[in-house]
Amino acid sequence: MAGGRGAVVVVPDARDLDRLDAALTAALGPGRHVTLAAAAGPARRYRAFLAARRGDVAVVAGTRAAMFAPVHRLGLVAIVDDGDDLHAEPRAPYPHAREVLLTRAQLANAAALVGGYARSAEAQLLVETGWAREVVADRATLRARTPAIAPTGDDPQLARDPGAATARLPSLAWAAARDAVRADAPVLVQVPRRGYLPSVSCADCRAPARCPHCAGPLALPSADGPPTCRWCGRVAAAYACPECGGRRLRAAVTGARRTAEELGRAFPGVPVRTSGREEVLTTVPGGAGLVVATPGAEPIAEGGYGAVLLLDSWALLTRADLRAGEEALRRWLAAAALARPAAAGGRVVVVADGALAPVQALLRWDAAWFAARELAERRELGFPPAVRMASVTGPADAVADLLAEARLPEGAEVLGPVPADGDRERMLVRVPRARAAALAGALHVAAGVRAARKAADPVRLQVDPLSMF
Known part of the structure; x- marks a missing residue:
């Protein structure tokens, strides 16, 4: 200005x-x-x-x-x-x-x-190609500003607490929350799934509970509510397991509201707030209290959080998505940044194996290292942003028709088809970055030809979509 x-x-x-x-x-x-x-x-x-x-x-x-x-x-x-x-x-x-x-x-x-606190593979590509230069804090500044971060799944912690490998709230996380509450500081608990019990299974044989009408996953919307299908919305009040005939259900995945309920019983007298799809909080008071939030809905606490607990890390890390690790680290760093510095008592506990690359990046607060690693892996495997990739989604005949019409550039690889949603299929077209404009032009012309012929079935074209699977 x-x-x-x-x-x-x-x-x-x-x-x-x-x-x-x-x-x-x-x-x-x-x-x-x-x-x-x-x-x-x-x-x-x-x-x-x-x-x-x-x-x-x-x-x-x-x-x-x-x-x-x-x-x-x-x-x-x-x-x-x-x-x-x-x-x-x-x-x-x-x-x-x-x-x-x-x-x-x-x-x-x-x-x-x-x-941002995290760095995407696309931003890392800008740095590695010389288009941009990185501006990062030195290690002394990071040590002074960041909280103390610890995982629950490394060998020393497992030696002290063998149950930490399977516990949803291991002793290390429990102690961090307890100490913060005793110090009259708020505690943030990040839970990847919203709702009460978004996924349930048979209590006898552990088979996933499915809707008898559409085979969608069943969920419990509340403690006393009947199981409901997450796809078609039908109530399965008389559900019986098709594998063993059992009628009792157990939690397969625990949501934010159930987590808040459990923490409320564990910390009697301590206020518990939830922030998620139904109501997103902007700020919370700085005194003792528990805040259970889904990723992206974490409110800011006055003076910062005394402890931040990152639960159910597997739900973020095991998603069938190219960006699962990158997205998990981004979510964790955003939550951890709300904690007080380590010198002021701020602690972050991530319920995950400390040997995992996203967890290592969180422990070291080194998003640049993880972004460089992620980009190198994508370059080796031929995924964006190392290459340009277009997805062609629609009915199988329509997708085949468009690709047959398109004059793809030299070196283009066509991958698929793979199921998309409903009766649609998806094909992926991969080219080097230098031929991205030629690929976009070829698909544009082919789509125009189909439109001129008034083809009945629509086809969706997208270059470098966020999700390809």
Whole structure:
């Protein structure tokens, strides 16, 4: 701004935008910037858009849609936490805020900033290709600012507590929560699954409980409610296990509300709050209390949390997803950053094996190391962002028709088909990054030919989708 140029800053969600709005007002003064978010309503959004378009303000901050904000003499684009899937537009042509902002920066000869506690493989590629340089804190600063972090699954901990390998809340995590409450400090408990018991199984033979109508997974919505199908919504009040005939159910996966209920019994007299899909808390008081939150819904505590417990790590790490490890580390770092520094008593306990790469990165607070490792593995296996990959999804005949029509560039590899959802299939087309434009052009032309023929079955095209499986 001092040089007379403007800036666009994009954050994942409305809570982040509220904090950024307050920070910009404090730093720049009132009326020097505008915010763009869906929650503002159409009239307010349009006024903010016009203010930016006319050059009345130099800074535009917002959620995903702000990536297209018209700013005069653009000098800086910034994106916070670029690995968050909220930055990806779910509607065609599926632009990602990071890619749009980097393109705008190159066209306008502007600076670009990709920031966050974690680092995506795409951001690491920018560093390794020399397009960007990393800005990281030195180890002394990290030691002074970060909490003490410990896993529950390493050998010394297992020697002290053999049950830690299977316990949902091992003694180390229990002690950290107890000590924080005794010190009149809040405790954050991150649970990957929402609800009460999102997955149940037969108590006798351990077979997963399935809906008798659609074979979807059964869940218990409350302590006294009947099992309900998560797919079709039908109630299975008279459920009987098809394997053994048993009628008793046990928890296969524990959700945030059940966790809050259990912690409330374990810490009588201590207030327990939940933050998740039903209600997302923004802040909580700094006194003793327990906060059970799903990833992304963690509120900020006054003075920081005395302890942060990261439970059910397997639910994040074992997902059939290319970005499972990257996403787990991003979620953990975001929660751990809310804890007090180690010198002030802040502790983080992750219920996981300390030898796992994402856990090692968390213990060392070294997202750059993990991102470099992740990118190297994807380069070896031929996955984005080391290559460009397009997904073609639709009915099998329609997918085959489009690919037969497309004049794919030399060296293109066609992978699949694999099941998508319903009766649809997915094919993947992989090319080197240098041939990305040729691939996009070929698919665009083929889709246009099908549209001109008025083909009945639609096909979804997406380049470098966040999820390919």
